[in-house]
Amino acid sequence: MIILGFDIGGANIKAALIKDGDISETYLKYYPMWTSDLSKLSEILTDVVENISGNFNIDAIAVTMTAELSDAFYTKREGIVHIMNSLNDVFEDKDDRLYFINIYGEFIRVDDVLHDPLQVAAANWAATSKFLGEIFKDCILIDIGSTTTDIIPILNTLPLTYGKSDTDRLISGELVYTGVLRTEIPSITHKVVYREQECPISSEKFALSADVHLLLDHINITEYKIDTADGRKKNRKDSMARIARIICSDIELLSEEEILKICRYINSQQIKKIQSALEKVITSIEYKDIFQLPVIVTGLGSNFLANKAALNLGFKKIINLDEKFGKKGNIIAPSAAIALLLEKKLMDE
Amino acid sequence: MIILGFDIGGANIKAALIKDGDISETYLKYYPMWTSDLSKLSEILTDVVENISGNFNIDAIAVTMTAELSDAFYTKREGIVHIMNSLNDVFEDKDDRLYFINIYGEFIRVDDVLHDPLQVAAANWAATSKFLGEIFKDCILIDIGSTTTDIIPILNTLPLTYGKSDTDRLISGELVYTGVLRTEIPSITHKVVYREQECPISSEKFALSADVHLLLDHINITEYKIDTADGRKKNRKDSMARIARIICSDIELLSEEEILKICRYINSQQIKKIQSALEKVITSIEYKDIFQLPVIVTGLGSNFLANKAALNLGFKKIINLDEKFGKKGNIIAPSAAIALLLEKKLMDE
Incomplete structure (x- = not known):
């Protein structure tokens, strides 16, 4: 059975092709909807499908989305309907191979979505956690991507x-709007430490979290998969110039070590933000000795953000999904998870 | 004597024409350098000069700038030199009518700037406060513009x-990176109150302070002189849609009153930010009974931000420069202040 999974986000469209229970291909297209011509969405989706599936016949298509929140759309409803219509252009109109996951983790069809669009809004976490519950019966998932962090407690195979x-x-703390690449610095912290003093920072979009994590060697230039804040290059020197600017300075006036100190401060504040959301999530769960639960970390920020936040809070057993499953760490990606879930459902029927 | 004053900022170029001690014209050109073709800067400046001075012969030109901090330039030095060269293209090369103010409030010439460019970086506050010191001997100035706030204590006619x-x-708290129009919400607050609960906000650039102040009737649509965050219109409905998005919601899901509550919360946090900077500034001043000092408020945010912050902190005498001087409130604008200062200097010589 061949299933195509789609995760249509505001910045990235992700797709995964599942062949007989295995991930055969994954594909990511950087497509910032807020600056794009939305009438071209179906062409972009067609490209993605051709790229990933070649001449394969696809048995079913599983879709989840978050792009409806993008300010490309006036309301979530408008966004969801536009994405639906674009998918209908790519496949046949109301293709009966199309399945959508809703916020309750159920698969629904085109007509159901058109009847109540909001039930599929931002349901990608439901796909991921439902899939993960089948591997780890009890755990807490922390998935840190380019823009956001999901914290999902899973108990007795189900997301709680x-x-x-x-x-x-x-x-509830289950969604933290902080990530490895696209996060603007003022949303992480309003001040940094500079020459042993607290220095408030500029409110301009001078730098992004990608600059911080590049300079701290948390990511490499290939992983810096977004536009830079100033349109300049993705390299250490230009990232340093961007970071210097957040305290209204420049690379003539700051040393490399001073810039790195600023990065380390921002990084520690970002960890604290995730840590405090994690704390909020676990205080709402009744579970004996919660710190014995395994914490499953995944996504771009698994090692240097999720791992640290969990350790700081007192968790002892931390499993990096990407390391555990090798390339299959990708299964955590909603596009793959949703396709695998749909395959299971269709096989069971 | 006819003097042209220039304040070349990263988002706006402001100019004032002084004729015999009076402001005869002011002109503002919205020109966001970070998205513009910088080789055109001299053409833009020429347009501004033609617009404001018509056929007048100008006796002298006074310049202050902050645009060098814009990420259009790699370093401040590069920015200052580029702005200098553009001015040299507009007027004759190294025109002896060109004067620049430095961070010590002194007028210097083209060659001095080329020799040590950084001394003119962001010196506009020096022009404003030096000028103001001649009107109010002892006072504290709070100038809140579209993007930033200046807090300047002036004692015995001089900025302290x-x-x-x-x-x-x-x-030191003398510069606060918060303003009436261009400030992104996460740089004001990381959370809002929504249905009696604290709700963290999105890190996306979904809305700006201009939306908050438009919805609270602090500014009107004509004063909303920037691009909107989502490229949509400057009206109440579109501003409400933008504010709803900051908590990942939309105008179908939130009532107008809920959106206004969010705006009031953001507004109160912005006042607190200015208040705490003002507190920092005054604790570093030795002055008997500091709360007796008059606070001079000016700029777009004079009434609903500066005034409130000063009252909250315990100041009793608050003077709105714009109301006191009518249209002449514009004298506080660095472009006018610098021109008036230069006129005085040239008359005294």
């Missing part, structure tokens, strides 16, 4: 989440 | 500032 919508998930 | 560079001024 308090929030369903993104807003509720922000409140 | 601890910071000279922007970085030092951030540390």
Whole structure:
């Protein structure tokens, strides 16, 4: 059985092709919707499908999305309907191979989505956690991507989440709007330490978390998969210039060590942010000796953010999904998880 | 005597024409350098000069700048030299009518700037406060513009500032990177109150302070002189959609009153930010009964931000420069202040 999984985000479209229970291909297209011509979305999706599936016949297509929150769309409803229509252009109109996951982790069809679009809004975490529950019966998942962090407690194979919508998930701590690449510095911290003093920072988009993590050797230039804040290059020198600018300085006036100190401070504040959300999530769970639960970390920030936040808080057993499963660490990606889930469902039927 | 004053900022170029001690014209050109073709800067400056001075012969030109911090330039030095060269293209090469103010409030010439460019970096506050010191002997100036806030104690006619560079001024509290229009919400607060709960906000550039202040009727649409965050319109409905998005919601899901509550919360946090910088500034001043000092407020945010911050802290005498001087409130604008200062200097010589 061949299943195509789609995770249509506001910045990236991710796809995974599943062949008989295995991930055969994955594909990521950087496509920032907020600056793109949305009428071209179906062409972009067609390209992605051709790229990943070649001449394969696809038995079913599983879709999850978060792009409806992008300010490319006036409301989530408008976004979801536009994405649906673009998918209908790519495949046949209301193709009966199309499946969508909703916030309750159920697969629903085109007509159901059109009837109540909001139930598929930002449901990618539901796909991921449902899939993961089948591997780890009890655990806490921390998935840190380019822009956001998901913290999902899974007990007895099921996600035990308090929030369903993104807003509720922000409140519960299950969604933290902080990530490895696209996060602007003022959303991590309003000040840094510079020459032993607290220095407030500029509110301009002078630098991004990608610069911090590149300079701290947490990511390499290939992983810096976004536009830079100033349109200049992705290299150490230009990242240093961007970081210097956040305290209204420049690389003539700051030493490399001073810039790295600023990066280390920002990094520690980002860990604290994740840590405090994790704390909020676990205090709402009733579980005997919660710190014995394994914490499953994944995504770009698994090692230098998720791992640290969990250790700081007192968790002892931390499993890096990417290391554990090798290339298959990708299964955590919603695009793959949703395809694998759909395959299982269709096989069971 | 006819003097042209220039304040060349990263987002706006402001100019004022002084005729015999009076402001005869002011002109503002929105020109975001970080997205512009910098080789065109001299053309833009020529346009501004033609617009404001018509056929007048100008006796002298006074210049201050902050645009060198824009990420259009790699370093401040590069920015200052580029702006100098553009001015040299507009006027004759090294025109002897060109004067620049440095961070010590002194007027210097083209060759001095080329010899040590950094001394003119972000010196606009020096022009403003030197000028103001001649009107109010002892006072504290709070000038809140579209992007930043300056807090300048003036004692015995002279600015008593601890910071000279922007970085030092951030540390001392004399520069606060918060303003009425261009400030992104996460740089004001990381959370808002929503349905009696604390809700963390998205790190995306979904809305700006201009949306908050438009919805709270602090500014009108004409004063909303920047690009919107999502490229949509400057009106209440679109501003509400942008604010709803910061908690990952939309205008279908939030009521107008809920959105206004969020705005009021952000507004109160912005006042607190200015208040705490003001507190930092005054604790470093030795002055008997400091709360008796008049606080001079000016700029777009004079009434709803500067005024509130000063009152909250315990100041009793607050003077709104714009109201006191009517249209002449514009004298506080560095472009006018610097021109008036230069006129005085040239008359005295």
